[in-house]
Amino acid sequence: MNIIFIAPPGAGKGTQSEMLVNKYGLNHISTGDLLREEINSGSDLGKKIAEIINGGNLVSDDLMIEMLSKKIDELGIEKGIIFDGFPRTENQAIMLDKLMEEKYASKINYVFNLVIEKSEAMKRALGRILCPSCGKIYNVYFDKFDVDGYCNVCNSKLEKRLDDNEESFNVRFDSFISKTKPLIDFYSNKGILYEVKCGDKKEETFEKIEVLLNK
Numbered sequence: 001m002n003i004i005f006i007a008p009p010g011a012g013k014g015t016q017s018e019m020l021v022n023k024y025g026l027n028h029i030s031t032g033d034l035l036r037e038e039i040n041s042g043s044d045l046g047k048k049i050a051e052i053i054n055g056g057n058l059v060s061d062d063l064m065i066e067m068l069s070k071k072i073d074e075l076g077i078e079k080g081i082i083f084d085g086f087p088r089t090e091n092q093a094i095m096l097d098k099l100m101e102e103k104y105a106s107k108i109n110y111v112f113n114l115v116i117e118k119s120e121a122m123k124r125a126l127g128r129i130l131c132p133s134c135g136k137i138y139n140v141y142f143d144k145f146d147v148d149g150y151c152n153v154c155n156s157k158l159e160k161r162l163d164d165n166e167e168s169f170n171v172r173f174d175s176f177i178s179k180t181k182p183l184i185d186f187y188s189n190k191g192i193l194y195e196v197k198c199g200d201k202k203e204e205t206f207e208k209i210e211v212l213l214n215k
């Protein structure tokens, strides 16, 4: 089973992916995480990527598909994959279909379009903090911490993403809305697009996703 999340920043695609991984044992590829890993490596490529991301812009399709394909090779396709943050453009969707079919004899089964009000998404994005060691995502407004500012799972110091500021959020959210329509039409025409309205709590959203998966 291969799943795509299409969602604006702050909708919780990372959190929903984590819940699906825990329950169904799928592999999870977040293109945002792949890019942040490259940035943290300190490479020249990472420096260029940082400039693009921090301005709220998109990294090129060719670079993205190259990084994605490398990661799929590493994980294998057998367990199924959650694609979190990819594709973001119709061109990427076409490239992904081709890659899945020609290289892995596989295909995408579900595309979940997470729908959320901009004001709510902004609150979530601005409150988001991540664990750089185990990848757990928290929100300062909703989560409880054993020790303030530290990961409940592995005790590492939590960090805020540089692009989770108001200015970058606005660029990312607005560009998501304008760029996503063709992507939604693309998957809708294939009959695999499912709209999921985000609930107040992550569990509510997860329940809606599970209903669709178990249909």
Ligand code: AMP
Pocket: 009, 031, 032, 033, 035, 052, 053, 056, 057, 058, 059, 060, 064, 084, 085, 086, 087, 088, 092, 163, 172
């Ligand atoms: P995310 O963690 O999914 O919110 O991604 C953070 C940032 O990484 C985005 O705002 C983009 O700048 C970049 N990015 C992530 N995925 C992609 C993609 N599929 N195509 C282009 N840029 C991406």
